[in-house]
Amino acid sequence: MIVLKFGGTSVANAENISKTIAIVSNKSNDDKLAVVVSAFSGVTDLLILAGKTAAAKDKNYKNIVAEIEQKHKAAIDELIPLTEQTEIINTINSNINHLKTLLDGCYLLGEISIRTADSVAGFGELLSSQIIAVALKQKVSNSEFKDSRELIKTNSNFGKASVDFEKTNKLIADYFDKNSNQVVLLPGFIASDTAENSTTLGRGGSDYTAAIIAAAVKASILEIWTDVNGMFTANPKIVKQAQPIENISYQEAMELSHFGAKVLYPPTIQPVLKDSIPIFIKNTFEPDVYGTLISKNPVSNTNPIKGISHIDKIALLTLEGSGMIGISGSSKRLFETLSRENINVIFITQASSEHSICIGILNSDADVAKEAIDTTFEIEISQNKIDPCVVEKDLCIVALVGESMKNHQGISGKMFSTLGKNNVNIRAIAQGASERNISVVINEKDVKKALNTLHERFFEDNTKQLNLFVMGIGNVGEKFIDQIAQQKKFLKDNLKINLRVIALSNSRKMLFDEEGISLKDWKNEVNNGETANVNEFISRVKALNLRNSIFVDITADYDIASIYDQFLSENIAVVTCNKIACSSKLENYKKLKSLSRKYNAPFLFETNVGAGLPIIDTLKHLIASGDKVNKINAVLSGSLNFIFNNFSETYNFHDVVKEAGVQGFTEPDPKIDLSGVDVARKILILIRESGYAMEMEDIENNCFLPQECMETTNNEDFFKSLTKHADHFNNLLKEAKAKDSRIKFVASFDNGKASVGLQFIPKESPFYNLEGKDNIVEFYTDRYIEQPLIIKGAGAGAAVTASGIFADVIRIGNV
Structure with a gap:
């Protein structure tokens, strides 16, 4: 014999009940069946509410009873032919009248005893089973209804009665020995004491009913039919990557059910454990899916975690x-x-x-x-x-x-x-x-972060999901997102990194999607998003509390650079090309570094110096290996290098600067580049990463711009001033020609002092042939004394900067 139990969702409505009956009908062709059913979905809660409402002397309990009655009569209309309805309607009316009598008494007394509460709560299974039994008989004629209260005997501990297994097992065994029907349908959850008072087996007791019957008849298998494909490696509502468990031991199933795996009521296993009766968890709505088999000696796999x-x-x-x-x-x-x-x-x-x-x-x-x-x-x-x-x-x-x-x-x-x-x-x-x-x-x-993190570690082949919150989606940001879209599959297949963009924001709009933003049409989605708000953005990132969260700053904004501490202190990594934070006051720089260490939140800013060049990363490895940096010479502005490489008698300074902006080589405010502030920030970051304490004002800035250019307050006036002072720039070009040199904006650090400014570079210098937008850095260290360690390559441009940001994100994924 096989025992089947169908839960509340499996019998929630006429459509679901029809699926249940189809499963029972198919199985009845080969085996004798005992079928246990729960109350219609939500009915037990309504019954409990009706009892409390009546006891509170609130007449609304009558409306609740009317709702329960309507729900069951609607099922009769849909499931049972009109000609066959008379008897079942009379049965349902009788039960509803009994329920009303009990509740009327509670209303008059202004209280509900635990004995009455038990009786009221049990009506759900009684009503559903009687209707389903009649509907089943239309498909399986050799079937009958049996009231579980006549078979399962308990003590009088109303609310959660203890089963008298000696009496119960004998009653069940005797009944099924004498019964010739192919299918017997029984209500779950309810039982009776020695005085024939209704008792219940506790919430989830329908599972328990089925297990008690299975043990008593020595069933070949107990099948629990529900609305999911078995027990999962984690709660699939919280962990989207959770997988069904095909085979599991009784002990493991008991542990999981105790710790909240609601697909199985914990006491269910106990009656069948003694006789090693297997339990199959199946999905009523996908009956062909394997499900989960619970048994004494499950098929083992290589993963010790179930x-x-x-x-x-x-x-x-x-x-x-x-x-x-x-x-x-x-x-x-x-x-x-x-x-x-x-x-x-x-x-x-x-x-x-x-x-x-x-x-x-x-x-x-x-x-x-x-x-x-x-x-x-x-x-x-x-x-x-x-x-x-x-x-x-x-x-x-x-x-x-x-x-x-x-x-x-x-x-x-x-x-x-x-x-x-x-x-x-x-x-x-x-x-x-x-x-x-x-x-x-x-x-x-x-809890959500913990479950997902642990599931990723133990079940997902070490695939690491990175959740990105990106602020700044201009030229560099657009390239960054394009690179993610292009490399997403490669990263997952080869590096076991699953990148998801959870939020995108510019100065006007922001977009959040906890499941990950589709990158196919992200620009339109952002444009249709909500109004951007930095404080709201921060709050949402914190509230989501996703594992491996990374805030990506692709702006040049002072205000955005000032919020990194709020992310790092919440274990949210920060990746930035914004140089403002790391070149701010030394105290703030140290604070951010400290927060990164304290909260195990990476703080990466490779693109602060040299865009996509591995300058900071190389420097970190030098210091970590015990080397000491003594001197730095560098051309660190790809934009200034581009400008002075292209500035000529036929291509005036104003137009070259304009072109550098169009190419994306300068900051939105080009004065930051041309004033030397940008280069000063970069050399300051290298000095600090080398282990020296220095402030921005300690760097000597030999600015080549006329004072009037420096005093402009907007880009339009700035470019006008460049035209006005064209002779100043032309004279610089003439002087370089006269010295057979090229103009470079050089940053230097030596003997504890730093400076930035224009230099006329002779032909013998490695800086002379620096073309286009390239950067070059020379590190003189204890190990590289006479011949410096040189890093050279493209140091500006949207694509290379985006690739540097991307590389920092991947570094976090590889930690």
Whole structure:
């Protein structure tokens, strides 16, 4: 015999019930079946609400009953031919009248006893099963309805009755031995005590009903039909990449169900475990999908972790004090106190010093628990031997589950390091000697990040998802996004990096999509987005709290450069081509570096110097390997190099500067480049990265622009001033020709001093042949004394700058 159980979603409406009946009909051709059904979806909640409403002397309970009645009669109309409806309608009317009588009594008394509440709650399964039994008979004539209350006997612990298995097993076995029907349909959840009063088996009790019957008849298999394709490696509503688990042991399934895997009610496994009856979790709406097989010896795979689950709305209670050390009975008193208050302990950990005990309970029980514990230990607290109980709410338990974990070293280490890298703070840890479960308590706000991070680590072939929040989508930003779109598949296939752009913003509009913005038409999507707001952008990034979050700044904005600390302190990496932050006050530069280390949030700014050239990265490797930088000579402005390489008697200075802007080589405000401020920022960043303390004002800036040019306040006036002072620039060109030299804007650092300015470079210098927009840097170090380490290449342009930003993002992905 096979036992099948169909949950509330499987019998939510006439359409779903028809699917259920089709599954039962197909299976009845080969085997005898016992079919257990839940109440229609949502009906049990309505029944409980009706009871509370009646007890509150609110006549609205009658409207709730009318809604329940209408829902069931609508199902009759759709499922059962009109000619066959009389008997079932009479049955439903009788049950509804009984329900009304019970609720009328509650209304008159102004209260509802636990016995009456049990009886009221059980009507959902009774009504649904009677209707489905009649509908089933239209398809499978050799079928009948059986009231579970006649077979399952319990004590009188109303609300969550305990089964008398000796009586129950005999009643079930005798009934099915004598029954000749191919299919027997039974209501789940409900039972009766020795006085024939209705009892219930607790929420989720329909699973339990099916398991009790399966064990009693020694069924070949128990099938639990629901609305998902089995048990998953994590909650698929939170972890989109979660995968169905094909095979799992009883113990693993019990652990996962205990820790919130709602597809299976935890006590379900217990009755079938003794006889090793397999349990199959199947999807009513995709019956051909394999599902999950729970058995004694499941087919093993190479992954020791079977699933990741969690329980939310947890409070952590800590009892500690020197008065507990070496004193026997402290734990006993603590747990007896909680037992008296009927508080379930979900999580326990105790220090080996016996100085403290931590327990996890539901948030809703925390206040009662604290008051009771403080009362129990009142004397010790007054004597300062034990501290008052400390309560922390809004926590969550996350558990790794796997039977084979005990045979693999380092699982807990990987778990803790993975959470740590994403700044998920672990409040408490518990691991049993069986090593089947490793549990941690974390803040509830971090649960999505924690589950996704752990799932990525243990189930996704080490594929790392990077979530990008991009501000600045002009020339460089557009190239950056194009490069992501082009390389996305390659990165996932070859580097195991899954890039998702979660937010895009310019100065006018911003766009957020938690599932990732489609890059096919991103410009139109941004234009149709919401009004840009920096503070709102920051708040949204923090609220999403996604793993491996990266804020990408592709602006030259002072205000944007000032918000990096808000991201780094939330474990959000920062990648920027904006030089303002790293060339700001030394105190701020050090602060950002410190936050990056403290919160394990990368702070990368390779494109601050040399666009896509690996200048800063090379410098970091020099310093990390123990080398010391003594001197730097560099041409660090691709825009100025482009300008002076193209400036000639036939191509005037004004037009060359204009062209550099069109090519994307200058900042939006070209005066930043031509004034030397941009180069001064770059050499300052190199000096600081070399380990020296220096401020911007310590750098001597030998500006070549006339004072009038410097005093302009907008681009239009600036370009007019360039035309006005054309002779000044032409004279510089003549002087270079006279010296057989080329003009370069050079940055230097030597003996603790730094300067930037125009120089006339002779032919023998390596800087002389620097063409186009190229940069060059010479590092003189303890190891590179006579011949410097030279880095040379394109140092400006949207594409190369975008590639440098992209490279920083990939560096984070490879960490």
